[in-house]
Structures are given as structure tokens and as C-alpha cells.
Amino acid sequence: DTGVSQDPRHKITKRGQNVTFRCDPISEHNRLYWYRQTLGQGPEFLTYFQNEAQLEKSRLLSDRFSAERPKGSFSTLEIQRTEQGDSAMYLCASSSGPWNTEAFFGQGTRLTVV
């Protein structure tokens, strides 16, 4: 399977704990995106990378959130000191460049903060 892979699929954590999610994009896709989707809403853009460079960050990405994409391959999204409001589905997508605007999405990581 050469689709976008996200791990874990589900994560339950206590408020105040740190969590990290991983996304493996489609091989050779140079653009990688993170979105957050809360219940009953459409996905909201968080950040995107072109290769290893983080080119844009949404205002939704508070200081507690950090994303990396070392070596331009997989990416991680870390949330520090989780809050109940962080409970959401975190979606990763990748695309092959600016002239191909089709983004392929992973199945998401559902985070529940208790």
C-alpha cells in the first residue's frame, strides 16, 4: 500500500500529557499537510511542509503544537500539555508539488483528552 499512513489511529491521553503523532506520506511527495477536524466540522489547516521546510503555520497552531519533517520524509506532530479542547481527528495529507494540487489524505489519528 502506497497511501498516506498515520500512526496511531487512536490515542487517549490525560490532560497535561504530551502526545506525538506520525505521518508517512506517499513516497516522493514533497508536500505534506496537517489538518485538524473536530466533530461535525470540516478539516482546518494547521501547517504544511515542502520537503523539510515548514512553509506555513495556521494561527490554530499554538505554542503547544510543534511539527517536524526531518529529511523531508515522514512528519511528526507533537502536542504538549494537552487540553480537552485538543480532542479531535488529526489528518495528514501529501501531494506531489505545487502544480499538482490533489492532496491524498491518511485515515487520521483520533485524539481524546480526558
Next chain:
Amino acid sequence: AQSVTQLDSQVPVFEEAPVELRCNYSSSVSVYLFWYVQYPNQGLQLLLKYLSGSTLVKGINGFEAEFNKSQTSFHLRKPSVHISDTAEYFCAVSEEASGSRLTFGEGTQLTVNP
């Protein structure tokens, strides 16, 4: 900045009936337009996209959409729906110049009843 409005949050229809899911967008620049489908606890799957050219675009699973620049709309249609089309449908736009992040509408839940 761009925005997307999906005019119906829920659309119930009977099997084999036609359906139209409405989408309007707002942007000060040229945009690309997309429809995605999301099944429960899954990521998003691209149904179809408009980049340029013919304003009537055909996608997977028998869906089609028409881009209307004057009305800033991109409505999704299917002449005859199946039970398996029950899902959440999202309209999205991205700016043509950058082709990077997607801005999504809030979604329309299509429920096909027997």
C-alpha cells in the same frame, strides 16, 4: 482569504433519487475547487476537482460538479444515489497561485434511505 459555505448540513434522500449538494465559495483570487467524501472514522477521498477548462467535471462513483464563476458555486450532483453513498461530503478550495492549503466547508451529511 478564501471561505467555503455548504448550504445544507444534512441531506436525506431515497435510494435511486437524484441529489445535489450545494457549495458556494468566496475568494479574491482564482481558486481550484474540490469535493471530498469521508466515510465514518476514515480520511478524506477525492471525488472530483476543477482546475481549469470545462466547467462540468466528472468524478468517481458517478458524481459530477459544475463550476459557476459568476455565482461562485461548485454544486455536486448525482443522478441516482445508492445506499453506499451515505457519507459526509466536503467542498474545498485552494488558491490557484500557491496550490497549497485547502479551505474546507463544514460538510454535508448525505443519508440515502431505502
